[in-house]
Amino acid sequence: MNGLRLENLSFLGRGPYTFAVEPGQVLGLHGASGAGKSLLLRAIADLEPHEGHLCLDQTACNEISGPHWRRQVAYLPAESFWWHERVGQHFRVPPEASWLQKLGFTSEVMDWEINRLSTGEKQRLAIFRLLQNRPKALLLDEPTASLDQGSISRVENFILDYLKENSAPAIWVSHDPVQLKRVASRRFEILVGGEMRELA
Amino acid sequence: MNVIPLGAFELSLASLLVLLLAFLSFWHRLEIERPLLIAALRTAVQLSLIGLVLNVVFSTVNFYLVVLIWSLMLAAAGWEVMSRQKVRVKGPARFLIGTSSMLVSSFSIMVLTLTLVIKVEPWYSPRYAIPILGMLLGNTMNGVALAMNTFSNLAWTRWQMIEQRLALGQTSVEAIEDIWRESVRTGLIPIINSMAAAGLVSLPGMMTGQILAGNTAGEAVRYQILIMFMISSGTGFGVILSLWLMRRKMFDARERLRLRESFYRVEPVGSKK
Numbered sequence: 434m435n436g437l438r439l440e441n442l443s444f445l446g447r448g449p450y451t452f453a454v455e456p457g458q459v460l461g462l463h464g465a466s467g468a469g470k471s472l473l474l475r476a477i478a479d480l481e482p483h484e485g486h487l488c489l490d491q492t493a494c495n496e497i498s499g500p501h502w503r504r505q506v507a508y509l510p511a512e513s514f515w516w517h518e519r520v521g522q523h524f525r526v527p528p529e530a531s532w533l534q535k536l537g538f539t540s541e542v543m544d545w546e547i548n549r550l551s552t553g554e555k556q557r558l559a560i561f562r563l564l565q566n567r568p569k570a571l572l573l574d575e576p577t578a579s580l581d582q583g584s585i586s587r588v589e590n591f592i593l594d595y596l597k598e599n600s601a602p603a604i605w606v607s608h609d610p611v612q613l614k615r616v617a618s619r620r621f622e623i624l625v626g627g628e629m630r631e632l633a
Numbered sequence: 634m635n636v637i638p639l640g641a642f643e644l645s646l647a648s649l650l651v652l653l654l655a656f657l658s659f660w661h662r663l664e665i666e667r668p669l670l671i672a673a674l675r676t677a678v679q680l681s682l683i684g685l686v687l688n689v690v691f692s693t694v695n696f697y698l699v700v701l702i703w704s705l706m707l708a709a710a711g712w713e714v715m716s717r718q719k720v721r722v723k724g725p726a727r728f729l730i731g732t733s734s735m736l737v738s739s740f741s742i743m744v745l746t747l748t749l750v751i752k753v754e755p756w757y758s759p760r761y762a763i764p765i766l767g768m769l770l771g772n773t774m775n776g777v778a779l780a781m782n783t784f785s786n787l788a789w790t791r792w793q794m795i796e797q798r799l800a801l802g803q804t805s806v807e808a809i810e811d812i813w814r815e816s817v818r819t820g821l822i823p824i825i826n827s828m829a830a831a832g833l834v835s836l837p838g839m840m841t842g843q844i845l846a847g848n849t850a851g852e853a854v855r856y857q858i859l860i861m862f863m864i865s866s867g868t869g870f871g872v873i874l875s876l877w878l879m880r881r882k883m884f885d886a887r888e889r890l891r892l893r894e895s896f897y898r899v900e901p902v903g904s905k906k
Contacts, residue, residue, distance in 0.1 A: 480796060480889055498887075499887035499888040499889060503799065507802070508800045509800075510796075510797060514793050514794040562801065
């Protein structure tokens with residue numbers, strides 16, 4: 434039983450949620466703002482206390498430490514935060530040059546100052562930062578929200594390649610139903626009360 | 634003892650200066666006159682009362698009486714630390730974290746000083762035990778209050794950054810390490826500065842007091858060095874212990890940030906709206 438599995442997961446009066454994302458599969462999620470899409474991702478990343486069962490491949494969330502779980506089940510928040518002065522300081526190992534190239538950077542980007550980055554640059558760099566732990570599952574909260582059309586398809590392809598190469602499951606939150614049709618094999622909508630229903 | 638006596642007239646001259654400062658603050662709408670006057674009044678009343686108490690306590694050597702005074706001093710310091718926090722832990726911990734850190738650091742250092750360094754007989758002789766704890770606590774209190782306030786304030790404003798670091802798989806200790814470092818520094822900088830300036834810029838209060846009271850300068854200097862070392866280590870241990878306790882409240886067993894759940898923000902007193 435591989436993949437990301439939720440059984441009766443509930444948190445903050447929401448749920449229970451029961452669904453599974455198979456290895457390499459993308460589950461698309463959309464819904465009105467405030468419906469709790471981010472909250473669901475945070476709970477799966479074990480950043481919110483939750484009840485019920487949560488496991489990745491053969492490992493249950495509560496069998497390993499919180500940080501260990503979060504290195505494997507990587508959550509990309511809608512807004513990225515940076516705490517050092519330069520990009521490179523946020524990386525233990527700089528990303529491979531081929532990766533950087535795919536999203537339109539050269540290796541010089543590691544010397545750039547955080548203050549000078551545009552929102553779109555931050556968003557793309559945050560994806561590299563997320564993937565440096567080689568996570569086994571991705572939770573993506575609007576990963577292309579502040580990108581132009583050209584970058585959007587590059588980022589989509591980059592993430593989909595990663596998922597395919599690593600047979601990693603992903604949950605992809607987006608406001609754009611057309612994007613979800615492109616990237617996701619199953620799509621769900623979260624209603625304002627927190628209820629989830631599958632879209633045909 | 635050949636100290637020149639101070640009377641009511643001399644003290645009221647000094648109080649005029651404080652009133653003048655308060656007036657200046659009022660005139661320029663600095664809004665600091667109220668806290669200034671209240672603090673000045675507290676100094677006068679509290680010191681007069683403790684003067685009366687100390688007269689009684691110094692005349693007897695009663696262990697339980699000394700313990701009672703120590704406890705009152707500690708509770709007052711703990712209360713002061715708590716009331717200087719803008720972001721506080723919920724529940725009794727808001728008082729207990731500061732208080733217990735000062736208890737462990739200041740008390741153990743005081744006992745060490747009294748028994749191994751000064752070697753008073755008996756070790757709890759109030760004439761030594763009370764002023765030494767007072768000096769230790771006074772400084773530790775400042776350091777602990779500054780450090781705790783910095784720590785909780787920075788965490789409160791930078792919570793998204795902490796969560797970002799947790800989301801990347803960092804441990805709670807890693808996720809808050811720069812805030813931790815900044816807070817420890819903030820707590821220790823006053824005492825480090827005063828050690829660095831001692832003798833060059835300032836003659837510390839206790840040494841000045843001893844000299845005024847007619848002690849030799851050499852004796853006063855040796856006591857002052859001892860006290861400075863004790864104060865700086867006491868402050869350092871107190872600061873680290875209090876931040877360590879506070880950090881434990883900030884994260885749960887799964888190393889999730891529990892800031893909104895376990896802390897609350899106090900609106901500054903006297904702020905408008």
